[in-house]
Amino acid sequence: MRNAASLTPDPEAPWARLRVAALTPFTSLDFPGHLAAIMHLQGCPLACPYCHSPHLQPFGPGALSPRALTGFLASRRGLLDGIVFSGGEPCAQIGLGDALAACRAQGYATALHSAGVYPHALIRLLPLLDWIGLDWKAPLHDTAPATGRVGLGRRFAQAVHAVLSAGIAHEIRTTWHPALLPPSAMLVMAEQLAQMGAGAWVIQPYWRPVFTTYSASPPLGEAVFPRTLLTQIRAILPNTILRP
Ligand code: SF4
Secondary structure (H helix, E strand, O other): OOOHHHHOOOOOHHHOOOOEEEEEEEEOOOOOOOOEEEEEEOOOOOOOOOOOOHHHOOOOOOOOOHHHHHHHHHHHEOOEOEEEEEOOOHHHOOOHHHHHHHHHHOOOEEEEEEOOOOHHHHHHHHHHOOEEEEEOOOOOOOOHHHHOOOOOHHHHHHHHHHHHHHOOEEEEEEEEOOOOOOHHHHHHHHHHHHHHOOOOEEEEEOOOOOOOOOOOOOOOOOOOOOHHHHHHHHHHOOOEEEOO
């Protein structure tokens, strides 16, 4: 017969399968309307040339234990109101659903940053989310230049459809550099988003001249988004925002 102690839920159990590489203890920018912390999850199948976190790409173990994570959440109750799961690619991890549910059980709102590369996992996770920032990486027919991977268009489309159908608060955004997404590609992406029913699009020019995995020569440099292209895009998708 099990005793009372064995029936008490283990607060660390939901975190046992989550590989967390690092924590950002505070952000007011990454989850609109919330004061939040970010959990950076280990592992991503993409190889975006502008990736600022190439150390998060390998599918290795996490650096933070379930005890450390539960302790952090307990210590921030009343100070933060949200937890953001970012990458790597969070949807690659089978433990993410349990972690999202655990956050909500403790009163935290939940947010996800995803590249949409695992749409079926995303569909399962959407009911556990309060907000999602979904990357719109590339035109559906040509994903290689911006992601380092071919043939992802169908997955990206499924992810956008899932987010739009769920009615969840969201942001669809694209990191732009002319070496990866020339004007013709951006116009196709705007058309594709409009056809899927997206109401808005955020374009964020690549701006950090820091370490990159890009192997081409010359490496990516800072780029200014052409105003004429923005006008053309807004003729297709009027609520397109250029993030400074
Ligand atoms: S989706 Fe791209 S930018 Fe984000 S972690 Fe993966 S490789 Fe890096």
